[in-house]
Amino acid sequence: MTQPQMEMADSQTGAEPIIIARDVEKWYDNNFHVLKGVSLTVAKGEVVVVMGPSGSGKSTFIRTFNALEPYQKGSIEIDGIQLSHDLKNIDAIRREVGMVFQQFNLFPHLTVLDNVTLAPKWVRRWPKAKAEEVAMQLLERVGILNQAHKYPGQLSGGQQQRVAIARALAMQPKIMLFDEPTSALDPEMVREVLDVMRTLANSGITMVCVTHEVGFAREVADRVVLMADGLLVEEATPAEFFSNPKEERTKKFLSQILH
Amino acid sequence: MTTTTPQFSAPPVNQLGPWAWAKKNLFSSWFNTLLTIISLLLLIWVTTSLLGWALTQAQWDVLPSNFRLLLVGRYPVEFIWQVWLGVAVIAAVGGFSWGVLARQARLLDRRALITLGVLAAIIVVVLALLTNPVSIALALGLLVLLVLTGFAGQAIGRAKPQLGTWLPLLWLVGFLLSFALIRGLIIGRTVRLDDLGGLLLTILVAAVSIVLSFPLGVLLALGRRSDLPVIRGLSVLYIEVIRGLPLITILFASQLLVPMALPPQIRTERVMRAIVGFTLFSAAYLAENVRGGLQSVPRGQSEAAKALGMNPLLTTSLIVLPQALKAVIPTIVGQFISLFKDTSLLAIVGLTELLGMGQAILANPQYLGRSGEVYLFIGLIYFLCCYAMSSASRRLEKQLSAPRRAVEPALTTARPDGG
Ligand SMILES: Nc1ncnc2c1ncn2[C@@H]1O[C@H](COP(=O)(O)OP(=O)(O)OP(=O)(O)O)[C@@H](O)[C@H]1O
Ligand SMILES: [Mg+2]
Numbered sequence: 058m059t060q061p062q063m064e065m066a067d068s069q070t071g072a073e074p075i076i077i078a079r080d081v082e083k084w085y086d087n088n089f090h091v092l093k094g095v096s097l098t099v100a101k102g103e104v105v106v107v108m109g110p111s112g113s114g115k116s117t118f119i120r121t122f123n124a125l126e127p128y129q130k131g132s133i134e135i136d137g138i139q140l141s142h143d144l145k146n147i148d149a150i151r152r153e154v155g156m157v158f159q160q161f162n163l164f165p166h167l168t169v170l171d172n173v174t175l176a177p178k179w180v181r182r183w184p185k186a187k188a189e190e191v192a193m194q195l196l197e198r199v200g201i202l203n204q205a206h207k208y209p210g211q212l213s214g215g216q217q218q219r220v221a222i223a224r225a226l227a228m229q230p231k232i233m234l235f236d237e238p239t240s241a242l243d244p245e246m247v248r249e250v251l252d253v254m255r256t257l258a259n260s261g262i263t264m265v266c267v268t269h270e271v272g273f274a275r276e277v278a279d280r281v282v283l284m285a286d287g288l289l290v291e292e293a294t295p296a297e298f299f300s301n302p303k304e305e306r307t308k309k310f311l312s313q314i315l316h
Numbered sequence: 317m318t319t320t321t322p323q324f325s326a327p328p329v330n331q332l333g334p335w336a337w338a339k340k341n342l343f344s345s346w347f348n349t350l351l352t353i354i355s356l357l358l359l360i361w362v363t364t365s366l367l368g369w370a371l372t373q374a375q376w377d378v379l380p381s382n383f384r385l386l387l388v389g390r391y392p393v394e395f396i397w398q399v400w401l402g403v404a405v406i407a408a409v410g411g412f413s414w415g416v417l418a419r420q421a422r423l424l425d426r427r428a429l430i431t432l433g434v435l436a437a438i439i440v441v442v443l444a445l446l447t448n449p450v451s452i453a454l455a456l457g458l459l460v461l462l463v464l465t466g467f468a469g470q471a472i473g474r475a476k477p478q479l480g481t482w483l484p485l486l487w488l489v490g491f492l493l494s495f496a497l498i499r500g501l502i503i504g505r506t507v508r509l510d511d512l513g514g515l516l517l518t519i520l521v522a523a524v525s526i527v528l529s530f531p532l533g534v535l536l537a538l539g540r541r542s543d544l545p546v547i548r549g550l551s552v553l554y555i556e557v558i559r560g561l562p563l564i565t566i567l568f569a570s571q572l573l574v575p576m577a578l579p580p581q582i583r584t585e586r587v588m589r590a591i592v593g594f595t596l597f598s599a600a601y602l603a604e605n606v607r608g609g610l611q612s613v614p615r616g617q618s619e620a621a622k623a624l625g626m627n628p629l630l631t632t633s634l635i636v637l638p639q640a641l642k643a644v645i646p647t648i649v650g651q652f653i654s655l656f657k658d659t660s661l662l663a664i665v666g667l668t669e670l671l672g673m674g675q676a677i678l679a680n681p682q683y684l685g686r687s688g689e690v691y692l693f694i695g696l697i698y699f700l701c702c703y704a705m706s707s708a709s710r711r712l713e714k715q716l717s718a719p720r721r722a723v724e725p726a727l728t729t730a731r732p733d734g735g
């Protein structure tokens with residue numbers, strides 16, 4: 058679990074790429090240049106952790122991968138599908154990509170089970186029995202099987218986030234995006250969510266995680282990248298990133314989060 | 317700090333005696349005491365003078381002799397059973413939904429028993445003064461039907477809990493069936509809409525307008541938030557124009573304009589044209605209320621739905637709209653209550669709904685000077701109907717609210733932006 062996977066680091070030799078972002082640029086409506094040409098290639102099965110100061114555009118960047126944010130320049134290719142600027146082929150992309158949000162965003166009017174089965178039933182058109190069977194397996198995997206018939210409002214934050222992970226996995230995505238999944242949690246609940254993410258990473262799914270959990274990044278990530286001011290500043294293996302960063306910006310950032 | 321043995325303490329019971337209660341709530345300061353005394357005097361004065369009038373001066377005979385007119389207007393007497401049948405359908409649907417919604421609890425709890433008791437008492441005592449024994453028996457029969465279907469609904473609801481989501485559809489079907497029965501479209505004799513009157517017409521116009529304006533209002537609210545400028549513009553235009561006009565104007569306009577808008581071979585009855593007016597009017601206000609509900613749903617909800625691959629239609633109908641509507645139930649019901657009361661304007665366009673019928677009766681020289689009696693009775697009926705609607709909405713709201721934890725650690729989902 059802890060051996061570094063150096064060969065994945067910079068050159069994607071061997072594994073084929075599943076996310077290719079080239080010079081992605083984005084302006085918000087108020088002409089705020091939030092992404093200033095970001096490139097990132099992620100190989101199949103790779104776990105990439107994105108770090109960076111608040112407001113540097115991390116959320117915006119990974120939200121372009123499933124077309125929650127449109128972008129204006131550059132190109133993004135997800136599993137061989139070109140994501141056009143006008144978001145035409147979003148349906149095909151969104152089926153490949155699952156997302157977990159900082160605020161969980163569970164549907165409060167539906168039970169846990171319905172939260173997980175809703176999209177498989179309506180989007181994948183699975184019969185109810187199949188959707189529920191898969192959902193129950195996933196809920197067991199994230200350790201909330203016995204809460205399946207409760208409402209999200211009755212669960213703790215950690216439990217809600219694990220349901221959110223199960224809900225995203227129910228669509229059987231090839232890629233999972235995590236946007237600060239533990240930032241809204243009380244400290245004692247962070248661990249249960251990270252544990253689920255760790256097993257998920259070991260299962261071989263491709264993951265891009267925005268997180269400031271250094272322990273998680275060290276242990277699980279194949280690569281850590283640093284974003285600052287809409288640019289990708291540094292890209293390295295966790296070992297190198299944390300103990301021997303090249304860029305000044307990274308050193309400054311690490312000195313801020315490591316105490 | 318060491319604590320002693322854990323205490324299993326119940327919350328302190330603060331049962332105040334009647335004197336202590338009165339002291340705390342009514343006479344806590346000289347100002348409150350003054351207010352209490354003034355209100356008490358006012359209350360005594362109003363009730364005694366009203367009672368005095370009701371018992372000595374009022375001539376109540378106007379009510380029993382016109383009771384049928386006030387309730388159903390000039391509906392043909394020999395086919396009045398069609399109305400009973402239609403009302404029975406509504407009672408059955410109502411009882412059934414009551415049972416389904418209360419499937420986890422005791423059906424005849426204290427509150428339900430009190431309500432039923434009061435209703436039965438009203439039927440027996442009040443109706444005995446106003447109408448014939450057959451109608452009283454039939455009205456009591458309706459109560460029995462309500463309870464029986466309640467038990468049926470409870471049993472079926474327990475077996476199939478997902479039934480709850482189908483209740484709105486059941487109401488729509490029950491409503492259409494009831495309407496068809498009353499009009500005599502299925503069995504019996506067809507009754508012209510314009511022959512309906514009194515409370516029946518009031519309820520009919522209000523109910524049809526509510527049912528029709530609801531989907532229209534929801535569509536307008538969604539249209540106002542649409543990404544397509546044409547749809548958005550048209551929705552805004554409609555909503556703002558209608559909200560800028562008095563209801564009276566719209567009612568007159570619909571009487572004149574609906575026949576012009578339709579080909580001449582389609583003759584519409586006046587009631588229909590009035591319903592069109594009420595529907596168009598109500599939809600605009602409903603749209604604004606629903607829009608408020610839509611805005612209260614955090615953006616993260618639709619983002620999560622989109623991220624799961626749901627298209628805009630699915631996102632709106634399964635995620636956003638249910639939450640939005642639930643949030644605005646009290647406002648919407650409030651609006652429907654005002655619509656119900658606004659139907660009294662039908663009298664102005666020459667239709668004899670409850671109020672119009674009252675005026676028609678008072679115009680009869682035989683009943684000259686009985687306006688107090690008639691208006692008091694009409695007011696009472698309006699009040700009962702509105703009170704029933706608002707308490708039903710409170711129950712519905714309680715039923716629909718998803719259970720939450722008492723304490724919510726680290727639950728900050730209220731933030732509208734998930735980024
Ligand atoms: N809808 C929007 N319109 C305009 N500006 C926005 C919008 N969303 C985000 N921004 C701005 O874009 C910048 C980057 O936002 P983003 O959420 O991507 O940052 P982040 O790196 O994820 O930060 P954090 O760690 O706080 O989540 C911020 O300065 C933010 O204020
Ligand atoms: Mg962010």
